[in-house]
Amino acid sequence: MTSLETAQKLKAKFGDLVSEPTEFRGEIMIKVADAEQIVAVCEFAKKQLGFDYLVDVSSLDNYGDDPRWTVVYELRGLASACELRIKTDVSEEKSELPSVIGVWKTANWHEREIYDMMGISFREHPDLRRILMWEGYPYFPLRKDFPLAGKPSDIPGVAFSKPAPMEGGPFVTIPSTSSSTAREPRVRIPEN
Amino acid sequence: MATVQDIEIPDSAARAAQAVDELPDDVGEKMVLNMGPSHPATHGVLRILLELDGEVITKADPDVGYLHRGDEKIAENMTYTQFIPYTDRLDYLAPLANNVAYALAVEKALDIHDKLPPRCQYIRVMCCELARISAHLLGLGAFAMDVGAVTVFLLTFTEREKIYNLAEAASGARLTTSYTRIGGLMRDIPPTWCDQVRQFLKEFAVALAEVEVLLTRNRIWVDRLRDLAVISKEMAIDYGLSGPNLRGSGIEWDLRKNQPYLCYKDLQFDIPTGSVGDCYDRYLVRMEEMRQSMRILEQCVNKIPGGAENKSKEPVNVADGKIVLPPKHGVMTKMEELIHQFMLVTEGMNVPPGEIYFGHENPKGELGFYICSKGGGVPYRLKIRSPSFINLSILGELMPGAMVSDVPVILGSIDFVMGESDR
Numbered sequence: 001m002t003s004l005e006t007a008q009k010l011k012a013k014f015g016d017l018v019s020e021p022t023e024f025r026g027e028i029m030i031k032v033a034d035a036e037q038i039v040a041v042c043e044f045a046k047k048q049l050g051f052d053y054l055v056d057v058s059s060l061d062n063y064g065d066d067p068r069w070t071v072v073y074e075l076r077g078l079a080s081a082c083e084l085r086i087k088t089d090v091s092e093e094k095s096e097l098p099s100v101i102g103v104w105k106t107a108n109w110h111e112r113e114i115y116d117m118m119g120i121s122f123r124e125h126p127d128l129r130r131i132l133m134w135e136g137y138p139y140f141p142l143r144k145d146f147p148l149a150g151k152p153s154d155i156p157g158v159a160f161s162k163p164a165p166m167e168g169g170p171f172v173t174i175p176s177t178s179s180s181t182a183r184e185p186r187v188r189i190p191e192n
Numbered sequence: 193m194a195t196v197q198d199i200e201i202p203d204s205a206a207r208a209a210q211a212v213d214e215l216p217d218d219v220g221e222k223m224v225l226n227m228g229p230s231h232p233a234t235h236g237v238l239r240i241l242l243e244l245d246g247e248v249i250t251k252a253d254p255d256v257g258y259l260h261r262g263d264e265k266i267a268e269n270m271t272y273t274q275f276i277p278y279t280d281r282l283d284y285l286a287p288l289a290n291n292v293a294y295a296l297a298v299e300k301a302l303d304i305h306d307k308l309p310p311r312c313q314y315i316r317v318m319c320c321e322l323a324r325i326s327a328h329l330l331g332l333g334a335f336a337m338d339v340g341a342v343t344v345f346l347l348t349f350t351e352r353e354k355i356y357n358l359a360e361a362a363s364g365a366r367l368t369t370s371y372t373r374i375g376g377l378m379r380d381i382p383p384t385w386c387d388q389v390r391q392f393l394k395e396f397a398v399a400l401a402e403v404e405v406l407l408t409r410n411r412i413w414v415d416r417l418r419d420l421a422v423i424s425k426e427m428a429i430d431y432g433l434s435g436p437n438l439r440g441s442g443i444e445w446d447l448r449k450n451q452p453y454l455c456y457k458d459l460q461f462d463i464p465t466g467s468v469g470d471c472y473d474r475y476l477v478r479m480e481e482m483r484q485s486m487r488i489l490e491q492c493v494n495k496i497p498g499g500a501e502n503k504s505k506e507p508v509n510v511a512d513g514k515i516v517l518p519p520k521h522g523v524m525t526k527m528e529e530l531i532h533q534f535m536l537v538t539e540g541m542n543v544p545p546g547e548i549y550f551g552h553e554n555p556k557g558e559l560g561f562y563i564c565s566k567g568g569g570v571p572y573r574l575k576i577r578s579p580s581f582i583n584l585s586i587l588g589e590l591m592p593g594a595m596v597s598d599v600p601v602i603l604g605s606i607d608f609v610m611g612e613s614d615r
Contacts, residue, residue: 024546024547025546025548027548027549053429054432055551055560055577056560056575056577058575058577060564060573072547072575074549074562074577078429081451083549085549104430105431106430106431106432108585109582131256131257132614133257141265142264142265146265148265177214
C-alpha cells in the first residue's frame with residue numbers, strides 16, 4: 001500500500017470530512033475539515049492503515065487569516081514505510097482541539113510544546129503545562145504577532161516568588177517525631 | 193538576692209539515641225529529590241524531579257527548556273542560508289550532521305535533493321558518519337564516566353580530537369562548522385583529507401577495540417546495564433523514539449536504509465538492532481554503529497568521485513546560479529553572476545510555496561525539519577523535530593522502579609543533547 005492509497009482509504013472512510021489528498025515533493029497531505037474529529041481520523045489511520053509512528057506534530061500561525069491556527073501531524077507506518085501528513089485548522093476564538101495522546105503517547109510533549117509556543121490547548125491532555133518556557137510566562141512566543149526581540153516579563157515568574165529553600169539559615173532539622181517533610185522544611189518561613 | 197539554679201544538661205549522645213528511638217518508621221513516606229539542572233550526569237541542563245521511596249524512584253518528571261533559545265522563531269526571521277550556523281548549535285556534538293540535515297531539508301523544498309553532484313553526496317556522507325562517530329564517542333565516554341569507568345572517557349576524547357581536526361581541515365572550524373550550503377558545500381575537501389580520514393580510521397579501530405575490551409565484558413559494566421530500563425518494541429514506537437534507542441529495542445528502522453538519501457544506496461552497511469531493549473543493548477547498538485560508520489567511511493574514501501585530489505574537477509555544488517553563489521571571478525567580470533550574487537545575498541534563494549518534512553538519521557535519532565514556505569527566501573515556519581526532546585519524553589515512564597544510582601546509567605543510555613532538545 002502506498003501513501004497515496006492510504007490517503008484515499010481515509011477519504012473513502014470519512015467522506016467530506018477529509019479533503020482530497022494532495023502531493024508535493026512526493027509527500028501526501030490531507031486536510032481534516034473539523035478539528036474535533038481529528039482523534040477519530042488518527043485512530044483509524046493507526047489501527048486500520050498501520051500508521052503506528054507519530055513523527056512530529058507542529059503548528060502554524062496563519063496570522064491575518066481565518067482560521068488562525070493549523071496543527072500538522074506527520075504520520076509514518078514503520079512496517080509499510082508510508083508517510084502521511086494530516087492538517088487541521090483551529091479558529092482563534094476556540095484555540096482548542098482534542099488531544100491525540102490516546103492514539104500515540106509521543107503526542108504528549110509535542111502538544112505541550114505547541115501549547116507553550118502557540119497557545120493552542122489540547123482537550124483531555126493529562127498534563128498540559130508549559131515545557132520550554134517557565135510556568136507563569138505570560139506570552140506565546142511563536143505567534144507571528146510576538147516580536148523577535150521578545151517582550152519584557154517578570155523573570156522568573158512563579159519559580160522565585162517563594163523564599164528560597166533554607167533561606168536565611170543553616171540546614172536545620174527540627175527534632176520531633178513528625179514525618180521528614182515537617183522535620184526538614186524545604187522553605188523556612190521568616191519569623192516576623 | 194541572687195539564687196543559684198542548676199541547669200540540667202542531658203548527655204547529647206543519649207539524647208540523640210532517644211530521638212532516634214522515638215522516630216516512627218513511616219512506611220511509604222515519599223521524598224522529592226531535585227536532580228539538575230546542573231548535575232554532571234544530566235549532560236547539560238536537564239532537570240528531573242524524582243519522587244523517591246527510599247532508594248527506589250516512584251515518579252520522575254523531566255523538566256526541559258533551560259537551554260531554549262527560540263531557534264524556530266529566529267529561523268522565521270532570516271534567509272535559509274543564514275540559518276545554517278544555528279544548526280551547528282542544535283546537537284553540538286555532531287554539527288556536521290546537523291548541517292547536512294538542514295541543507296537536505298531546504299534542498300527537498302527546492303526539489304534538488306536528489307540532483308546533488310555525486311562528489312558532494314560522498315563528502316556529505318563522510319561528514320555525517322564522522323559526526324556519528326564523534327557523537328557516539330562523547331556519549332559513550334560520558335556514559336562510562338558516570339558509571340565509574342573514567343579511562344574510557346580519556347580514550348574516546350583522544351579520538352574525538354582527531355575528528356575535530358578533520359572537521360577543521362574541511363570547514364575551517366572545529367565545532368561550529370557550518371560546512372554545507374544549500375545546494376552544495378562551502379568548499380571542496382582539501383587534497384590530503386581522504387588520507388587523513390584513512391589514517392584516523394586506522395587509529396580509531398585500535399582505540400575502539402580497546403574501549404570494547406574495557407567495557408563490553410566488564411562485570412561491573414554489564415551488571416549495571418543489563419535488564420535496566422527495558423523499552424519494549426511497542427513502547428519505543430508509541431513514544432516515537434528514534435535512532436539507536438529505537439534500534440536498541442529491536443526495531444530495524446534506519447532512515448539511511450528505509451528512506452535512502454544522498455549516496456547511502458550505493459554503500460554497504462548493516463543496521464544493528466538490540467534484542468531486549470535494555471541499557472546494555474543500547475550501548476551495544478552504538479558500538480556497532482561506530483563500526484558500521486567506519487565501514488561507510490572506508491568505502492567513501494575509496495569511491496569518492498574525482499578521487500582525493502579531485503583531478504577531474506568534479507563539482508561540489510549544483511549548477512544553478514539561483515541557488516548557489518557564483519564563483520568570485522565570475523562575479524567580478526560577468527553581469528549575470530553579479531546579479532545572482534546580489535539577489536542571493538540580499539533576498540536569498542526563492543523556495544516555492546509548499547511544505548515539506550525531511551527526516552535525517554542523526555547520531556541521536558531522527559532530526560527532522562518541517563519547512564512551510566510561502567515563497568521567497570525566508571521560511572514561513574520551520575519546525576525542528578529534535579530527537580533528544582522526544583527521546584527524553586519517555587523518562588517519566590522509564591525511571592519509576594529504578595534506583596537513584598541507576599539514573600546516570602539510564603540518562604547515559606538514552607544519550608541526549610540539551611542544545612537540541614531545547615532548541
